Amino acid sequence: MRRDAWLALLILVTFVVGGCGGMSAIIPAAAIAVKGAGKAAEAARPITDSEEYYVGRAVAARILGKYKLDQDPKLTQYVNEVGQTVARKSSRPNPFKGYHFAVLDTQEINAFACPGGTIFITRGLIQTCKNEDQLAAVLAHEVGHVANKDGINSISQARWTQVFTAMGTEAAKQYGGVAGNLVSLFEGSIDDVFKTIVVNGYSRQAEETADAAALTELTRAGYNPNAMVILLTTMEAKGAGASSGIFKTHPPTSERLAKVKASVGQSPESQGEKIRTERFKKMVS
Ligand SMILES: [Zn+2]
Known part of the structure; x- marks a missing residue:
């Protein structure tokens, strides 16, 4: 079996063990087929886009073990439309299988970006947004x-080196060989990502870069970048003293707000923004 096929199998195992039936709503099972030939794995090499995607799926499955997927198809479609609009204007518009946006049925204020392009936003954060431009700011x-x-x-380099080394062994190519070890090694890298995005958060630098990228995406997509200032102002008030959800994994909102404010001018609400706000209010009740 080719190395890529092994990887897909491992992720499928993780996915099934994770037990998230709702995931099929956003990620078709047919996507399991993997392209690309692979020779014996090297001990250390950059992670490919397809590997990133499959790791992301497993992380998404893990998140859906913790949170319930929202079942409102209209809201999910709307969030996808807004998300795709900003994603098209990002510095990476075409990841391996594109972007997928989904809503988590919880009042917690949070959002998660899984590797490869699966993005979750909670109902609690959607309801914190006052209009479509603010929703676009979160997704951006x-x-x-x-x-x-x-x-x-x-994912630590040491972890990947272990995975690649194990994948390259002859024994790993036979199911029942060291497959058990391989699964547990791979689980480790899923754990790394899950813990970072759900528990510990990224570095301050990564958050600052994501905020700056969001402003660029919003502007390019025709959204009002000032929406980010307004949303962060609301979040600052809501999150005062809070140490859960997005407030736990992100730098203090006041710091983010100060930096974003410094690079955004005052933009009055345009006619387009008013129309988008009406649309948002119809979708989000
Ligand atoms: Zn972030």
């Missing part, structure tokens, strides 16, 4: 994390 920030590969880069 998460797209920024995917574009900068912050998730996949949270």
Whole structure:
């Protein structure tokens, strides 16, 4: 079996063990087929886009083990439309299988960017947004994390070296050989990413870069970048003293707000923004 096929199999195992039936709603099972030939794996090499995607799926499955997927198809479609609009204007518009946006059914204020382009936003954060431009600001920030590969880069080099070395062995090519070890090695890298995005958060630098990327995406997509200032102002008030959700994994909102404010001018609400706000209000109740 080719190395890539092994990887797909391992992720499928992780996916099934993770037990997230709702995931099929956003990621078709057919996507499991993997392209690309692979010779014996080298001990250390850059992670490919397809590997990043499959790691991201497994991380997404892990997140769906913690949170429930929202079942409102209209809201999910709307979030996808807004998300795709900003993603197209990002520095990485075409990851391996594109971007997928989904809503988590929780009042917690949070959003997660899985490696490769699966992005979750909670109902709690959607409801914190007052209009479509603010929703776009959140999604643009998460797209920024995917574009900068912050998730996949949270896997330690030592961990990847272990995985690649194990994959390259003859025994690993036979199911039942060291496959058990291989799965557990791979689980380790999923754990690295999950812990970073759900528990510990990225570095301050990564967050600052994602905020800057968001402003660029918003501007290019025709959204009002000032929406980010307004949203962060709301979040600052809501998150005062909070140490959960997005407030736990991100730098203090006041710091983010100060930096974003410094690079955004005052933009009055345009006619287009008013129309988008009406659309948002119809979708989000
Ligand atoms: Zn972030």
